Amino acid sequence: MTDRSNIYFFHNQSTETINQIASLHELAERYGFTIVDHFQQANIIISVGGDGTFLQAVRKTGFKQDSLYVGISTKRELGMYCDFNIDDLSAMIEAMTQAKIEVRKYPTILVNIDNEGSFYCLNEFSIRSGIIKTFVMDVFIDDLHFETFRGDGMLISTPTGSTAYNKSVNGAIVDPLLPCLEVSEIASLNNHRYRTLGSSFILSGSRKLTLRVVANGNDYPTMGMDNEALSIRHVEKAEIQLSDKVIKTVKLKDNSFWEKVKRTFL
Structure with missing residues (x-):
């Protein structure tokens, strides 16, 4: 990180967190970094909180392509x-001074709603029934009508x-070195009238997934981008593909x- 020196800290405004941030400011300045007040001036963006804060940091700073993102846990x-804990400053110092840091590139997905607005996601995009009733979508892989989903x-x-959410619906854990999308169902309805694949599936990063909502009185789905809701009411079509942003x-x-993965789940 020798060519990067401007740091922007992203965190909540609680008194406890602000007090913890003070020690990080001191550490950064001691090693020659400059603290900036706006993320557009930064080439290092440090999220202080948890994974949810990290997702918000990426989203609120516009998926910044010329910056490195660093996650510091307050838990x-x-x-x-x-990768770092705010109570273990010695580990951060050792990592910075002894070249124990690597840069990893994580893929993102691009979601286009009705050809009117595009949105990026680092974790996932979800689309669910907005009322207590199943809803129907035609699922296309590239130009192939793959299935009609009801659930x-x-x-x-x-x-x-x-x-994250994907694992909770029995999706597979995928190595981030693979540029791909994972598609998982949420409570699909399968009987003699309606039939879906019934399992998660992996799409190459070069493919496009299209979900076309079938108008049946339930065409106001709830949509989520990572840990944030998407405020669009009527939806006809969502196109999802791997983006060129990492x-x-x-x-x-x-x-x-x-x-x-081992530390978190095993």
Whole structure:
């Protein structure tokens, strides 16, 4: 990180967190970094909180392509995006001074709603019934009509997002070195009239997934981008594909994705 010196801290405004941030400011300045007041001036963006804060940091700073993102946890345990703990400043110093840091690039997905607005997601995009009733979507892979889905909703995740909401609906965990999308069903209805694949499936990063909502009185779905709701009421079509944006994150050399998976789930 020798060519990067401007740091922007992203965090909540609680008194406890602000007090904790003071020690990080001191550490950064001691090692020659400059603290900036706006993320557009930064080439290092440090999220202080947890994985949810990290997702918000990426979103609120516009998926910044010329910056490195760093996750610092304020909790006892580290997260999937947080390699450092705020109570262990010595580990940060050792990592900075002894070249124990690597840069990892995480893929993102691009969601286009009715050709009117595009949105990026680092973890996942979800689309679910907005009322207590199943809803129907025609599912297309590229130009192929793959299935007609009826159920509560569908979830499309990145490899890093595969450990989050996707895992809770029995989706597979995917290595982030694979540029791909994972598509998982949420409570699909399968009987002699309606039939879906019934399992998660992986799409190459070169493919496009299209979800076309069938108007049956339930065409106002609830949509989510990572940990944030999407405020669009009437939806006809959502197109999802791997984007050309990647999130460059700082990680410890001895803390790979699969080491994080083992630490978190096993």
